[in-house]
Amino acid sequence: MNHDDYPDAYIRSILDEVKTIAVVGASANRVRPSYFVLTYLLSKGYDAIPVNPGRAGKPIAGAMTYASMADIDRPIDMVDIFRNSEAAAGVVHEALELDPLPKVIWMQLGVRNDEAAALAEAAGVRVVMDRCPKIEYARLCGEIGWAGVSSGVISSRKPAMREGYQRFGIAAGRRD
Amino acid sequence: MSDNKPGFSTLAIHAGASADPATGARATPIYQTTSFVFDDVDQAAALFGLQAFGNIYTRITNPTTAVLEERIASLEGGTAGLAVASGHAAQLGVLHTLMQPGDEFIASNKLYGGSINQFNHSFKNFGWNVVWADTDDPASFEAAVTERTRAIFVESLANPGGIVTDLEAISKMAKKAGVPLIVDNTMATPYLCRPIEHGADIVVHSLTKFIGGHGNSMGGMIVDGGSFDWTASGRYPMLSEPRPEYQGIVIHETFGNFGFAIACRVLGLRDLGAALSPFNAFLILTGVETLPLRMAKHCENALAVAEWLNGHKAVEWVRYAGLKDDPYHELANKYVPKGAGAVFTFGLKGGYEAGVKAVSSVNLFSHLANIGDTRSLIIHPASTTHRQLTDEQKSAAGAGPEVVRLSIGLEDVDDIIADLDQALAG
């Protein structure tokens, strides 16, 4: 995978396919970016699971926090890493010990570790780096345009609606 | 289209506008509403806390206006846009986000007269101090830099016309000083020039002019270039410090490369209040769809009129960068290769009186204070737009007593020339 520039179809297929997401480094502080992402993923129907040893056993935004990925009682489709680029390697190693393996390892905006990414890809795990799943989801479903942000998506189709007045979703099988 | 990036004309029609989510309406609907119903208390809290994307109140966001924002951001190659009520409101919004009382910004001395007024008077009341530099001398920008400098402001093509700014040279000065370069791209539009590609960090527009293009709607736009590091220097606390307005959110950290546009919206527009009407957004969007066609024709007509004036016996000089012997022709080839715009000035041998006579004698041309209409427009700046300036400022801004400014419209060029011919006769 070229990690400098991801095709929309690659990101879309990941966000369309995964259901369970471990958010490693999730904060209970309501103004931290990791809290924003966790609550957004929950609102889009993902089973987002905060991982933070300092907070284990207590919920964040209603989702129970685990001390480590290994403690989580269900298979994880995607690992979303809120740690710095160096520390991301350790999280990737831990993720590659999981059984079953996660399908995707995602490093947040500003986080990139090419060595760890190569390791994950060698194990058949798809990798995204230096991106935010909240921004990517909002971009691909069209919600980000409400904030005046350029989505880069050109389409004459109707956005896929989710329940509620102001909630879009990613449409499966859509052509970009 | 699948592999290639869509072209400019495709973006001018499509960017930001998929079919309406509620009805499938293909033209962008006018969401003429002040406010939006919440799904539930949790969603309302997420919206107010900036955690979710969505609409609360039209002063902050509106789905019609949002299409215009995404459209212009996309045409400029920026990360995000913020539409406001006028070009002046855009300038206010940008500087409100960058400046604290006592700070300075450096501005080119060749600007729209209204901007010179805004900077010299209104902004000084906020404690934002303008320092003037010479557009034609990029080193003068460097010489003006102090500890308190927070930004540099220029126009790409400068109003009242004829001047092309060396954006790359001035962008180098801005980078050296560690401050953003703000470019007012009103006169060029992104069809002729995309300042972000030449090193601009922020682009502002008066949408009132060529972008709307039909002389029917006021509007302004702020475009975030997306590459400036707002955190490194600690000089931009609106972006780099926890904000008490939102329980301690740090905007740059949270919103990354579109943080500047978000700050202008949620810290600026929310409180300053100069929101664009959704109806104006709709009219301007309709204009944008034909921007490439209109700009090409505006430039073609303007060049023909400038060439004709250049040979007229009552005319002392013509300042249009599209003319081969013009001092700005080389810069025009670099920055506006598709055409030097449609606004330019010429000087009449008869001075102030001849200028007054010309604007009084036209018939097809409209004598008014605007540019960028389908109609051809004429003004004598010394007796109107630039009246408040001192004689020295008038000449520095290219608006001396003999100067007439034209904004060439989309009429048949023979009719435009015939009207000028009779107005300049005898």
Ligand SMILES: Cc1ncc(COP(=O)(O)O)c(C=O)c1O
């Ligand atoms: C170059 C330029 N910038 C800014 C403005 C101000 O825009 P508005 O009149 O929309 O406030 C104008 C208006 O004439 C202009 O020509």
